[in-house]
Amino acid sequence: MRLWKLLGVAGLAGVAAGGVVLARNERQRRAYTPDDVRARLHERAAAATEAPSTELLAPAAPGELVAGRTHRLARILRRR
Structure with missing residues (x-):
């Protein structure tokens, strides 16, 4: 109680x-x-x-995709 x-x-x-x-x-x-x-x-x-910077628009390297939070995205890209 x-x-x-x-x-x-x-x-x-x-x-x-x-x-x-x-x-x-x-x-x-x-x-x-x-x-x-x-x-x-x-x-x-x-x-x-304002124009966005080109750094944010650059594609990530495959190693970066696997290392961070975007590991699901890396798996999806590998399937294709």
């Missing part, structure tokens, strides 16, 4: 902490003026439309 009480109190503390984080983020979001938001959006749009 004691364990369930402890888990309940821990759950309530987690919910309260989550509410505090959400309230803080909302205050920070509302602190922007519409002009600030517009300027940030324009900056993001400009950064997104």
Whole structure:
């Protein structure tokens, strides 16, 4: 019975902490003026439309595919 009480109190503390984080983020979001938001959006749009670097578009070597998280991709490519 004691364990369930402890888990309940821990759950309530987690919910309260989550509410505090959400309230803080909302205050920070509302602190922007519409002009600030517009300027940030324009900056993001400009950064997104810039030409991507060729390093990211270069194909990976077969050894790199096997070594990392892309091992499934390496297996698929070997099947073909």
